[in-house]
Structure formats: C-alpha cells, structure tokens
Amino acid sequence: MDYLGYILISTGLLFFLGTTIGLLRFPDFYTRMHAAGKGDTLSTVMILIGCICLVPMGLLLALKILLIINFIFIGSPTATHAMMDAGNKAGATPWRKDSK
Amino acid sequence: MLLVLVRAVKGPTVIDRLVAINVIGTKSIVLLLFAGILFGQLEMFVDIALGYGLLNYIVSIAASRYYQHRNSLEPEHSPGENPVS
Numbered sequence: 001m002d003y004l005g006y007i008l009i010s011t012g013l014l015f016f017l018g019t020t021i022g023l024l025r026f027p028d029f030y031t032r033m034h035a036a037g038k039g040d041t042l043s044t045v046m047i048l049i050g051c052i053c054l055v056p057m058g059l060l061l062a063l064k065i066l067l068i069i070n071f072i073f074i075g076s077p078t079a080t081h082a083m084m085d086a087g088n089k090a091g092a093t094p095w096r097k098d099s100k
Numbered sequence: 101m102l103l104v105l106v107r108a109v110k111g112p113t114v115i116d117r118l119v120a121i122n123v124i125g126t127k128s129i130v131l132l133l134f135a136g137i138l139f140g141q142l143e144m145f146v147d148i149a150l151g152y153g154l155l156n157y158i159v160s161i162a163a164s165r166y167y168q169h170r171n172s173l174e175p176e177h178s179p180g181e182n183p184v185s
Contacts, residue, residue, distance in 0.1 A: 016127065023123060029115055036119045040126050047130050055137055064146045065133070071153055072126065079122060079160040086164040087115040 005054030008046050015043030028095030029087055037080035044072050118163055125156030 022035025048069050052062050129149045136145025 019123065023120065029113060029119075032116060033119055036123050040123050044126055044130055048133065051133055051137065055142070057142060061142060061146060064150065068129065068146070068150050068153055071150075071157070072129070075153070075157040076122075076126060079157055079164070082161055082164040082168075083115060083118055083122070086168040087113075089168050090115070090170065 001053050005050045005052075008050030008053065012043040012046035012050060015039050015046065019043065030084065030094055033080060033084050033087075037077060041072060041076045044076075045069050048072075114167065118160065118167075122156065122160045125152070125159070129153050129156075 016039070019035055019039030022039065023032050026032045026035060048065055052065055129152055132145050132149040132152060133142075136142040136149075139145070
C-alpha cells in the first residue's frame with residue numbers, strides 16, 4: 001500500500017510539472033487550456049488517491065477526500081469547457097503555423 | 101505554482117489569466133492537504149480544502165460567464181467612463 005501511494009504521488013507531481021510547462025510554453029489560448037484542463041485534473045486525482053493510500057486515517061476522512069476527488073473530477077472539465085466557450089465567443093483566434 | 105503565476109501575470113489576454121488562476125486554485129487544494137499531513141491536523145484541513153474547491157469552481161464559472169456576455173477580451177479604455185475590470 002505504501003509503494004502504491006509513493007508511485008501515485010510521484011506520477012501526479014510529474015503530471016503537475018507537465019501542466020506547468022505546457023501552460024508556459026504553448027503558443028495559444030486553446031492549447032494552453034488543453035494542457036491545463038487535462039493535466040490538472042488527472043494529477044490532482046492521482047495525488048489525492050496517493051494520500052489516501054499513504055497516510056493512515058479514518059474512514060470518514062477518506063470519504064471526505066473521495067468527495068473532493070469526485071468534485072474535482074466533475075467540476076474541473078466543466079470549468080474548462082465554460083472558459084473555452086467564453087474565449088470562443090469573445091473572439092480569441094486560434095494559432096496557426098504561419099502566424100507570427 | 102510560481103511558474104503558473106508567471107503566466108497569470110504576463111498572459112496576453114484575460115482568458116489566459118483565468119486559466120492560470122484556475123490551475124493555481126486546483127494546486128492549492130493539494131497544497132492544503134499536504135499542509136494538513138505535515139501539521140497532523142488532517143480533519144480540519146480536508147474541510148478547508150473542500151470549501152476551497154467549491155469556491156474555485158464557482159469563481160471560474162462566474163468569470164467565464166461574464167466574459168461570455170461581454171464579447172470582447174480587451175478592457176475598454178474610454179476617457180469618460182471607468183475602465184471595466
């Protein structure tokens with residue numbers, strides 16, 4: 001159980017690093033949103049499940065953390081979709097290869 | 101987290117800053133859980149993290165809804181009025 005927690009937390013931190021690098025280096029608003037939405041959700045879920053596996057805690061506390069996981073898993077893609085729709089309505093132009 | 105803050109400060113449009121703020125909010129949930137493990141008071145910090153996640157979701161939905169209705173990304177700078185946001 002301990003090793004599973006270590007592996008999950010390490011992978012989640014790796015995904016966090018990927019999210020940050022993608023958010024800094026992608027050229028466009030839509031591609032940045034792609035990096036932020038997916039990597040953020042997956043890495044948060046991984047780190048929280050790793051915390052459940054690693055730290056000894058009661059059943060109620062584990063259920064609360066599972067509630068956080070459930071909420072993030074539903075809420076984060078919804079927020080990403082709403083922001084992308086707002087950017088599309090507001091007229092953010094997609095990046096092309098010959099722009100710049 | 102600090103590197104994401106760079107994007108939030110520098111970002112070319114408002115929506116970029118919105119994305120960065122959302123990512124920072126999600127990361128701070130994880131940071132609150134780690135703080136709870138370090139301080140040995142996980143019960144309190146889990147409740148705080150749950151409330152923080154809800155607030156982060158509401159904030160991003162509300163801000164994106166606002167920009168959906170405004171139909172422009174640049175802040176208006178007319179001399180007679182107050183600049184919005």
